Each structure stands twice: as structure tokens, then as C-alpha cells.
Amino acid sequence: MNSPVETTALTKRYGDLTAVDQLDLTVRAGEVYGFLGPNGAGKTTTLRMLLGLIRPTSGSIRLLGRDPGAGHLDRVGALIEGPSFYPHLSGRDNLRALACHAGVGASRVHTVLQIAGLTDRAKDRYNTYSLGMKQRLGLAAALLKDPELLILDEPTNGLDPAGMADIRATIRRLADDGRTVLLSSHLLGEVQQICDRVGMISDGRLVAELSVSELASAGLRIVASPLTEAHECLGALVGADHVHSDGEALYLDAPGDAAARINAELVHSGLAVHELRVREPDLEQTFLELTGGGRRAD
Numbered sequence: 050m051n052s053p054v055e056t057t058a059l060t061k062r063y064g065d066l067t068a069v070d071q072l073d074l075t076v077r078a079g080e081v082y083g084f085l086g087p088n089g090a091g092k093t094t095t096l097r098m099l100l101g102l103i104r105p106t107s108g109s110i111r112l113l114g115r116d117p118g119a120g121h122l123d124r125v126g127a128l129i130e131g132p133s134f135y136p137h138l139s140g141r142d143n144l145r146a147l148a149c150h151a152g153v154g155a156s157r158v159h160t161v162l163q164i165a166g167l168t169d170r171a172k173d174r175y176n177t178y179s180l181g182m183k184q185r186l187g188l189a190a191a192l193l194k195d196p197e198l199l200i201l202d203e204p205t206n207g208l209d210p211a212g213m214a215d216i217r218a219t220i221r222r223l224a225d226d227g228r229t230v231l232l233s234s235h236l237l238g239e240v241q242q243i244c245d246r247v248g249m250i251s252d253g254r255l256v257a258e259l260s261v262s263e264l265a266s267a268g269l270r271i272v273a274s275p276l277t278e279a280h281e282c283l284g285a286l287v288g289a290d291h292v293h294s295d296g297e298a299l300y301l302d303a304p305g306d307a308a309a310r311i312n313a314e315l316v317h318s319g320l321a322v323h324e325l326r327v328r329e330p331d332l333e334q335t336f337l338e339l340t341g342g343g344r345r346a347d
């Protein structure tokens with residue numbers, strides 16, 4: 050099966066500035082893919098190229114197995130750059146107008162309002178909606194054509210924590226229903242919560258692509274004495290490549306649930322274990338290392 054999104058050497062230049070640089074991006078069917086990067090990294094530019102809103106300088110795009118062209122967005126829903134709605138119409142009437150324009154049956158409006166959790170406020174005017182509700186209406190609109198692929202640019206931007214949680218839960222539900230979602234974000238925690246894989250972008254380049262579970266794999270920090278003997282003991286147990294020492298403690302790539310077994314082995318070998326704790330995965334550190342730590346100057 051084709052990947053819903055595939056780009057090859059996708060590049061966008063604005064004068065001397067290379068906003069997106071030779072980007073090879075693959076989003077697999079059924080996954081939530083987080084496109085993560087600081088402000089100005091090139092996320093929106095990439096998504097706009099995918100949606101045909103701007104032309105690439107070079108490189109190629111395939112969406113749902115097709116080259117861009119007439120009709121290539123029929124099975125794609127998008128939320129990008131704040132959708133525009135009529136302020137004095139209700140949420141439902143706004144969706145009805147869009148459905149009519151898109152040739153979608155009116156019954157679908159009812160369904161997407163339910164999916165977006167807006168049924169109770171569907172009769173209220175758009176200009177009475179909170180930011181979170183406006184964003185959910187945008188999601189509902191993106192779902193009108195029952196798309197296989199959703200492309201969402203910073204879907205929780207500007208929302209309060211409750212609004213963010215709502216949108217994240219809705220996105221997760223949509224993916225659990227079998228849709229593929231590509232979303233951009235500058236929030237590590239958000240990507241960790243809702244995405245299956247993450248592509249990290251910095252200065253227009255994809256610097257890493259990882260599964261979120263890979264990113265979140267925990268390790269152990271152990272203080273034992275004598276340290277050198279403990280290092281050797283653990284190396285024999287889990288492989289020398291998986292144990293590192295900073296002179297004070299040993300760091301072990303191992304799942305947290307291995308802690309009891311590791312402790313027993315050390316004690317059994319006659320070593321004194323002073324401290325053994327599961328290290329929380331440091332996503333931020335990983336991100337900073339991979340992106341060089343900086344934000345580009347716009």
C-alpha cells in the first residue's frame with residue numbers, strides 16, 4: 050500500500066532563503082505523524098505545498114498515491130491558517146454552507162458536529178464560540194468529505210489547556226477510526242501525547258524521524274560501588290554498548306521494569322547499590338541535540 054504522504058527532495062526557496070530544504074517525508078497509513086520544529090523551521094511552508102497552496106521550487110509530492118493535480122485533494126481534509134467562517138451564522142449553518150459547496154449531503158453535518166463534540170452548541174452563532182470551539186468547528190469542516198488523510202497545522206495553537214486536551218482527544222479518536230493524520234506542532238509534549246511518529250525539522254531540513262515510543266524509551270541511572278566492577282557486571286548483563294559511565298554513575302539503556310532484576314544481579318555479584326532510578330525520557334534534550342538547539346532568526 051502506498052504511503053498517504055510522500056515527498057522527495059521537496060524544496061521551497063524564497064529569494065535567498067531556503068524555507069524547506071530537500072525534504073523526504075513519509076507518512077504511513079493510519080498513523081498520527083507529528084511534524085515538529087521551532088517557529089520558522091518550515092512546517093507551514095511544507096504543509097502548504099502538500100495542499101497545493103504554494104508551488105515547490107523543486108522536488109516532488111505524492112498524496113494518497115497520486116501526483117498533485119486536479120482532484121488530488123478530494124480525500125484530504127485540512128486545517129491550516131485559521132479557517133474562515135461567517136461570524137453571524139451558527140456553527141451548523143456554516144457547515145451546511147460548506148457541505149453544499151463541497152457537494153456533501155446534509156446528514157454529514159450532523160455526523161461531523163458529533164465527532165467534533167459541538168452538537169450542543171451547533172445552533173449558536175460562530176462569533177459566540179470560544180477559540181477551542183472555533184478550532185473544533187474547523188476540524189468538523191475538514192471532516193465533511195470524510196477524508197482518509199487529515200493535514201493540520203498547529204491544531205492546538207492559541208488554545209487554553211482544556212481546549213488543547215479536547216482537540217488532542219478528538220485527533221486521537223480520528224486516527225483510531227483509521228484515518229491518517231499529519232499535524233505540525235512546536236510542542237514536544239503534545240507530539241508525545243498524540244503522535245505515533247515524529248519528524249523533527251530545523252531550518253527546513255528533516256533532522257530526525259523517530260517513533261514516539263523510541264523517543265520515550267527510559268533508562269536507568271545507577272550508583273554502585275566499586276563503580277568499575279559494577280560497569281563490567283552490567284556490561285556482561287546487557288551488552289557493553291548499553292552501559293555508560295560519567296565517573297559517578299552508570300547509565301543503562303534498559304526498560305524501567307528491568308530495575309529489580311538489575312539490582313538483584315548487582316547485589317548478587319557482591320556490589321553495593323547506593324542508588325538506582327528510572328530516568329525519565331528527556332524529549333527536550335533529544336530535540337535540542339537533533340536540531341542544534343537553536344531557533345532560526347526570522
Ligand SMILES: Nc1ncnc2c1ncn2[C@@H]1O[C@H](COP(=O)(O)OP(=O)(O)OP(=O)(O)O)[C@@H](O)[C@H]1O
Nearest residue numbers: 063068086087088089090091092093094095235347
Ligand atoms: N511568503 C513568504 N515569503 C518569504 N519568506 C517566507 C514566506 N513564507 C514563509 N517564509 C519564511 O520561511 C521560513 C519558514 O516559515 P514557516 O512558516 O514554514 O515556518 P514554521 O515552521 O511553520 O513556523 P511557525 O510555527 O512560526 O509558523 C521562515 O523563515 C519564514 O519567514
